[in-house]
Amino acid sequence: MFFVDDNFIGNKRKLLEDILPAIIGWMADHNYPFQFLTEASINLSDDENLMGMMVEAGFNSVFIGIETPDEDSLAECKKIQNKGRDLIACVKKIQQFGLEVQGGFIIGFDNDKETIFNRMINFIQESGIVTAMVGLLNAPKGTRLYQRLQKEGRMTEAFSGDNTNFTMNFTPKMDKGLLVKGYHSIIATIYSPKFYYQRVLNFLKNFDADKMVCAEVNARNIWAFIKSVFRLGIVGKERRYYWKLLFWSIFKQPKLFPAAVRFSIYGFHFRKIYKGVSLT
Numbered sequence: 001m002f003f004v005d006d007n008f009i010g011n012k013r014k015l016l017e018d019i020l021p022a023i024i025g026w027m028a029d030h031n032y033p034f035q036f037l038t039e040a041s042i043n044l045s046d047d048e049n050l051m052g053m054m055v056e057a058g059f060n061s062v063f064i065g066i067e068t069p070d071e072d073s074l075a076e077c078k079k080i081q082n083k084g085r086d087l088i089a090c091v092k093k094i095q096q097f098g099l100e101v102q103g104g105f106i107i108g109f110d111n112d113k114e115t116i117f118n119r120m121i122n123f124i125q126e127s128g129i130v131t132a133m134v135g136l137l138n139a140p141k142g143t144r145l146y147q148r149l150q151k152e153g154r155m156t157e158a159f160s161g162d163n164t165n166f167t168m169n170f171t172p173k174m175d176k177g178l179l180v181k182g183y184h185s186i187i188a189t190i191y192s193p194k195f196y197y198q199r200v201l202n203f204l205k206n207f208d209a210d211k212m213v214c215a216e217v218n219a220r221n222i223w224a225f226i227k228s229v230f231r232l233g234i235v236g237k238e239r240r241y242y243w244k245l246l247f248w249s250i251f252k253q254p255k256l257f258p259a260a261v262r263f264s265i266y267g268f269h270f271r272k273i274y275k276g277v278s279l280t
Helices: 012-029 042-046 048-057 071-076 087-096 116-127 144-151 176-190 193-205 219-235 239-252 254-273
Strands: 036-040 059-067 100-107 132-136
Touching: 012 048, 042 048, 042 059, 042 087, 048 059, 059 087, 087 100, 087 116, 100 116, 100 176, 116 132, 116 176, 116 193, 132 176, 176 193, 193 239, 193 254, 219 239, 219 254, 239 254
Parallel strands: 036 059, 059 100, 100 132
Antiparallel strands: none
């Protein structure tokens, strides 16, 4: 179940005193029928009590708009709460408390240099953010970014609504061809089997197995596992990475085996989304 909120922790007092205690009580009374996902800012990592209560309430993942590892670009997009932090340490702390971090990233800021592509790849890999949603910067109509770019005469077309389709609706400071090529290289790298499974393993090694909320063992999930064995473990080009991850979880962290299977299936779907990108 998804809590639709741009920043779930915007009113911490309300959360800690009213909302989370109510959810914790209801979940306990009803035998924990749900798992929750929401969006939050990176300063969630500053409040251990809040993270603990969210996990107790049944939250198992949180989407965080990290945007970029570049300090100048963070200032450009007014992401003040992300500045001056060890972002990787913040992500890992949230993970250690039992919350999977899904991350949003953007390429194409005016301050981006050619080094941003490798920096982005390295950040995503080191942080262990399995679901890394990387998009090209676009300027939706009505935003401050749109107004600024329009004044500068840099708007070129309407925003398609999809920032992962390799298009931009304005002229970037960096050569556009180079920018799109660099974005392509990020996607082709982080969702290639080698890098993707390496990132999953990085995340699971940093995660407390006792805090992992496992899916119910039922016929549907068993059938999904069987299909993954055939499609990923026998037919798929990634089969050696698939089996390496599953055997690691069996022998090192058996409680994380369901998560290893789940993330393997996620990877298959991510590669389908980027089917037109070379994911070798």
